[in-house]
Amino acid sequence: MKETTSREAANHYLNRDLSWAEFNWRVMEEAQDPTTPLLERVKFLSIVSSNLDEFMSVRVAGIKDQIKAGYTKKDFTGYTPAGLFKRIMKRSSKMVSEQYRTYREILRLLGKEGIYIADYEDLTVTQRKAMDEYYHEIVFPVLTPMAVDQARPFPLVRTQAVYLAVVLMKEGDDPEDEPYFAILQVPSNLMRFIEVPARANSKKHEFILIEELIEQHIHTLFSGYTAVSVQAFRLTRNADLTLNEEGAEDLLEEIENQLRRRRWGDPVRLEVQKGMHPYALKQLTEEFEITDNVFEIDGPIDLTYLMKLTGSLKGYDHLRYKPIESVYPAELDDIEDLFAKLRQRDVLVYHPYESFDAVTDFICQAAYDPQVLAIKMTLYRVSGNSPLIQALARAAESGKQVTVVVELKARFDEERNIAWARMLEQSGCHVVYGLIGLKTHAKITLVVRQEQDGLHRYVHVGTGNYNDNTAKLYTDVGLFTSHKVIGEDASALFNEVTGYSAPHNWKAFGVAPTDMMDKLFEKIRREAKHAAEGKPARIIAKFNSLSNQQMVDELYQASQAGVKIDLIVRGVCCLRPGVPGLSEHITVRSIVDRFLEHSRIFYFENEGEPEVYIASADWMTRNLTRRVELMCPVFDKDIQQSLINILQLNLRDNVKARQLQPNGLYERVTAGDDEPLRSQFEAMRISSWKTTAHEG
Template sequence: MLRQTRISSYIFNSPFISRDLSWIKFNERVFDQARHPGRNIFEKLKFLAITSSNQDEFFMIRVGSLYNYIDYGRERVDYSGLREIPFKRKLFADSQAFHAEQHEHFLKNLMPEFKENGFRIVKLDELEDYELKQVKRYFKKTIFPMITPMVYDSYHTFPILMNKLLIYGVITHNPSDKKEQRKLSFIQIPQNLPRFYEIERENELLFVPIENIICRFIAKFFRNVEILAVNLFRIIRNGDFTLEESEDIDNNFLEEIKQKLKTRKTGRVVRIEVEEGYDSWMMRLLKKRWTIDNDNVFEVSKQSLMDFTGLWQIIKHKEFADAVPTGHPPVPPLTYTQADRAENIFEVLKQKDILLHHPYNSIDPLLTLLEQSAEDPDVLAIKITIYRLADDSRIITALLKAAENGKHVSVLFELKARFDEENNMREAKRLQQAGCFVIYGISSFKTHTKLMLIVRKEGSKVRRYVHMSSGNYNEKTARLYTDVSLLTSHDKYANDVSEFFNVITGHSNPETYRYLITAPRDMRQQLIELIRQEAENARQGLPSAISIKINSLEDRETIQELYAASEAGVPVKLVVRGICCLRPGRAGLSENITVKSIVGDYLEHARLYYFHNGGEPLLYAGSADIMVRSFDRRLESLFQVLDPMVLKECLLILDYNLRDNTNSYILQEDGNYIKVQPAEGEEPFNVHQEFFRITNDDLENIHLFEEQLMEEEDEAAVEEEAQEVSSKTK
């Protein structure tokens, strides 16, 4: 306890918040949605399943990365100032506490709601005789033929146990052997079996966990031997490839990616979930085999459920389809009216820019533009960057059609999009076989930017149409993530985007872009210069302000510049959904900085950067967060918003995010978050509902930094007047 207190004190004294500890706080905010009294049981289970999936990925990637340092003997100092081993202890202690909180909530608060909602998760002892016969038949006909026990003893090597699967460790003794001789066998539950066996009753659905069925009949696999213990467990393996990634793209890059996908299945074990009451002999063997200790062992109550991601079978069950909210239907964009939609979209874009704010606005205008381009005989070329795709993607279908119609199609496909590598490789090959020019990433950089360029012959001229976005070309996530994207034919954008594609598909190296900020080239430095300009304005007594909405804030250099701006008197308002390593509200460091996180019905994904700029607002949008990886290891882009109407709408997005008092959490100096509640007499303001109701009138009623800027302008006016009086007196 004393050691934990010392570590916590050490962490608090750091000017930075640990990235990984901040991420755990983010997952707690997501888990908070599973406790929301206004959500029904299926929504609560959805958020519980999401946090479980998040936790798996966190251990695979972030904890896996930590073990890369530990296993390879590399030094690592966390932002909190802690070295590898003390930080590992703190990280696992917080993870263990979160794990316990999840299971306690599931048992005490969620399970009691099941029956009144028409379903239950049951044990075999709760079934009627005829239902038990059904289960036995299912085991005999389906489960038993699929399973192969794997023994580990002096004659058999230790088997490869798969990542994220439920596994039984079975300890047996052969009566003909010496009394102390034991053998350990493993039964892996195949991932292509449903998580639950379903039984329909007149008024309810019963879900029987598959591990309960296997446990009941496990003796069928071990005839004529004594079963000493049966232990259910699940492992998470290291899925981080940072140490192995090659920077040589010519060295059979595709094959390298395939090999890395294989190592994801056999990476070192970083966590084991195990049912309580496990056999100590088995655990000693596993801990020694995988070089783990008690920190890595997460116990699960026999009354609870191992792996909450299996709850998706219940959440998505057709019986409960009406119980899961489908969300508000999209509304027309303010910049794309009903009259506009009656016209050819090319003609509309000649006249104005179109801002799409997803999921409040549909992705259909973008799809319409791309599908029309594929068929339009005047379209000469399509260039696009792809990071993640939906299943049965209309984007891919349109690109294939365009290639079939003889158009030049260039696609930069990111093969290193985490957990989408296989799908991206498959789709990239389809495009390549259709005659598209496919680029598989750029050297050691991950292509995260979202850009599209369409070249069209119009009479004797050529016009270029551009799409720039903060989100992926994915129709599915466009209904779930909040993103902004711009459709335009503005030459100022087209020149920069054309140049950018020349860079990534060839060997061009432009001196500068006018309206794009790109990484890894100069994004960090340009953002820092914008922050410094606001700080200088504040020192000169001029109005200044910064507001940034991003997913993650982690880059140390940029954080230090925000601290300097705060000390200069710049009001800084940040909306950071997930990781935030900046410590707000610290005296003499960040007194003028506030940080809020919004977590609710939609996943906040848009990135917006606002700088007051002496009353001539500069606002950028795009794909990049303030992270080392975004600035140094990714191809990213931010575009300056030029159109006055689009600029107002982006300012309104920031304003509404700052006004939200329903989905918001305020980051405290100590790294904890406090849920925002409407003040007494204050109306609830839910940003995830308000954007479905906005009108053009709302664009004239934006209050971003209004009070602070008015005060600063008044002070500046008073100072100017005083100087004039002083000058006349002299």
């Protein structure tokens, strides 16, 4: 009986990793959608690859670690690590097959537009001559063939680099003899694709992949031997950092050391070119001790190169989205003194429809303003040439107290953040690396200014990173405010992160890992109580992922009490909506479109007195229990309404929205008899989310 109950309970939840696979399928659908401009489809196909790379190097790597450790306990969705791994491999294999089928279809369509990934054999004599010269002058000097034999052990293979496996026979040897084996790294510091000189009187753009060019000239690297086969492979290693923060005297140095180790983490996935020579495959699988996660690739290994290819093509505007014209927020336009404006009213910005320049200007004005005494800021992921870094450095050099909480553990951005941390320290900024054992993921800036009537605090709180590049690609909201209570909480938050402070009794904020989850539970339970009493009760929440079991259970209980709950979840969702007696009042939708949906906005009906919050946190266990996260209330009624309008736009999307079904699959929302509404395109008309009446 207990086993049956446990199985039924597990059926209430969707598995996090399988849900992620469904998300990547939605990304693939954008690559397959004929209404998506062709070069944008190419980008989406590249994103499918990069998503899968991260999934394998982090999530699948963790599952394999559990299997290796003999862990057999089921998770709350009913899967053992071994069972989950088997299911993931089946789903991922199907995904990769579909990915390369889509790749071939896109190549066909690109050919109609005069863009070709050519085979060397199809080039003209003149083109081959040009490619031969490129090989000998540019490629050949960089190549290093590495033989594998008794005297020369298997060389270390870098994670996610493309290599060639070369099977060789010595001239005059018996074909029945064991062949020779070597590997060769495809240079990662050269362009993966090479533009071929145009044919006479042709406007076609032709490219050849560098590995094919190397294969055609493989004889230049192994004189006296004949290449029996030359085929590509790629290894993905475990990319999780294992940090001993308490034992590290200098966290920055410890992370640098771990980054070097990441390159040689345990093998997780092996990709091999279709038809790999049996001897080469045996050499690779034995060396990497991997047989259960080998993908045979019917095409070029690693399609992430497609992103750079689209960027290299000049013209072809008809194959791209029209450039978005981000507008400067009207409330801040033509304002000389931004602080004077913020003393009068709060301001909301919605990226990328409104320009990130407003955030940059806020930091820059604070840096140069002689009345500003201090600037405090969290940095999680910043761009390669961030103007914010320059402004903070200038502020410190001019004598202001500048404190920057730099999160060194932002996965795959660690090296960049280390570089910024060192630069800021050299400029005189106080650089803090956060709290031991916790990532600092909150997005907040505090400016302290001396004015005639005393000190004033100005705060920016955002849902996205302080990154001017991703602010053009991600949808995020940010709040500028001089609200006294928010300013006091902001000061307390920085004191807690940078110094020794007991957990604060927050007046406005919800802060993870201390009290954010409890505050969310309290608000969900309040809505459930109101519903049970026959009062209006509603929850609308928008975020990236939902995987915390307690949170799912709280939402189930609220649904059973009669609360109408609409969740807008871009990625992972472990909640199973629409199940009678469990979640029939809950809907879950995902929007995958031109921009990456990244905003975190929470709405609670509160018996006709709505509460609206913006946050840095998704509703995942890691965000709620293992990170410093921030949830900030919005007090201004007009801004509350604007945020509600954003949520309603998402709920009305019938072009790019998919609705999660009880079986765990997503179905595209269709317009039916209604007018088609694409929420991102509608939001580009800035007024639509600032003036549309609330549609409850």
